Amino acid sequence: MVKSEIGRLKKVLIHRPGLEIERLTPDLLDRLLFDDIPYLEVARKEHDYFAGILKDNGVEVEYLEDLTAEAIAEPGVREKFIEQFLDEAGLLDEYRREAVKSWLSKYNNKELIVNLMSGIKKTEIDNLVDRSLADRVNTDYPFILDPMPNLYFTRDPFATIGNGISLNHMKTETRNRETIFAEYIFNFHPDYKDADIPRWFSRYDKKSLEGGDQLVLSSEVLALGISQRTEPAAIEQFASEILRSDQSFNRVLALQIPPRRAFMHLDTVFTMVDFDKFTIHAEIEGPLVVYSLTLDGEGQLQISKEKSTLSELLKTYLGLESVELIRCAGGDLIDGGREQWNDGSNTLAIAPGEVVVYTRNYVTNRLLEEKGIKLHKMPSSELSRGRGGPRCMSMPLVREKI
Structure with missing residues (x-):
């Protein structure tokens, strides 16, 4: 159950980087969606530090490789999994x-x-x-x-939203195989197969939707990014399903961000760190266009273009008196560009006003601390080479209600 971005994190899914990272070569970077080759030994130490932060703060940590292995333990499921995996490969x-x-x-x-x-x-x-x-x-x-080096970004293949999941269809063929693991976990793992978990989206849809573009702002409002990896038609389909099926959510805000590598997903430029505080990359504020998706009295989807600023929209739809947008590196052209490349705006909230960040983004981190945010800083010299931050590397399964 996940009804917010900031409710105390109770259970999370992650993937410890494996040999797939060492099978990157310069010739394969474009094909496998990487810009550089992380050093596996150090990347694992950094990831273990990340997992340690979570465990030390009372979070139950599940590993993708373990849950999938447990999911294929039933007779016949292993064989079915292999056949499907080879087909999709x-x-x-x-x-x-x-x-x-x-x-x-x-x-x-x-x-x-x-x-x-x-x-x-x-x-x-x-x-x-x-x-x-x-x-x-x-x-x-x-x-x-092919190896699957993007797997340590567990945020994207599926998203836990409300009491259901969005089992996503990834933009690229390279990453779409990643969603097989989640499919088998929720279909066959003993902890989930009988839980009657609603599905807000299907991995078999042809329109692309990725978890980095799905944010749960409150128990009533969702934010989705129209981005390099998520298509407007997918958002419309997702919104239709969840607004009709989950009675708590009543609005989806679709934020159109520039389709650039540095702004790959909404959560690389915008995350929630407290009830009224958000990180943001200054370069998206100008070109940002926001649409509201709601249902009318007859249950039909209505789409309207918002005219207010993002701050005003957040105040209105989250019922806040004020909102602070904390700009990556204060909006400085040089520091902001550098720290945005290393996911300075990408934070993982483990409780209201308490987030995990990369140590290297020291300018943004200082600003967050000045705003009263408690930081858990983790090393990231190698993990950051994959172009993703703490939120990207985590899929919350359970958060406390706020």
Whole structure:
């Protein structure tokens, strides 16, 4: 149950970076949506520090790889999972499928999941030969299954909203396989399969919607980003479903942000840190356009363009007397640009006025502290190379009501 961005965090899903990170090469960066290659040993230490902050503050931490391994433990589910995974990875050649399945058969469920996340190199499959024309043409490509280095950003494949989930369809083929893990967790894991959890969106929809663009501002108001990764049609479909099905939510604010790499998702430029305080990147304030999606008296979706400033909209729809927008690095052109690139505006609230941030964004961090926000600072020299911050690396499963 998640009815806010800032209610005390009780349970969260994360993924500890694995071998998939070390399988990035300069030639594969564009294909796998990275700008740089993190050093795995240090990235893991940073991620463990992050998990330690959460655990030390009473948060129950679940790991994606563990929950998925537990979800495929039922008879027949492991085989179903493998077949679906190979289908969606595009491995349709029967000879290669059988070779991969034979290789996977020697691993237990946890090892199986880790291997699929890490990708499978051709050299790992004994006696694999290039039989088809396609195989011979692509003989220099090192992988039979691509690695999945974006997995440590668990925020995007699905989102816990209200008493349900949005099982998302990712913008890129590279990342859409990530949503398989969540699908199996909620369909087959013993903690979730019988919980009758509503679905606000389907991974099988063709329109893209990603979790970094989904913010729960209150028990009544949601904010969604129209961004590089989330399409307007997906927001309209999501809004129609959740507004009709969940009686607490009555408004979706769709914030249109520039479709740039540095502004990949709404939460890279805007997060909630307290009841009346928000981080924001100054460069989106000027071009920001906001639409309201609500239902009329007959249950039909209504869309209107808002004319007020973001501050005024937040005051009005969240019932606040005042709002503070804390600009990344104070809006300074140089510091703001640098810290925005390293997710200075991306924070994870673990309680009202208490957030996890990257140490490296020291200008923004100082401003947050001056505004009375309690910070838990984590190292990030390697994790930040993936272009995501603490909120990106976490999927809240349960928050206390506020």
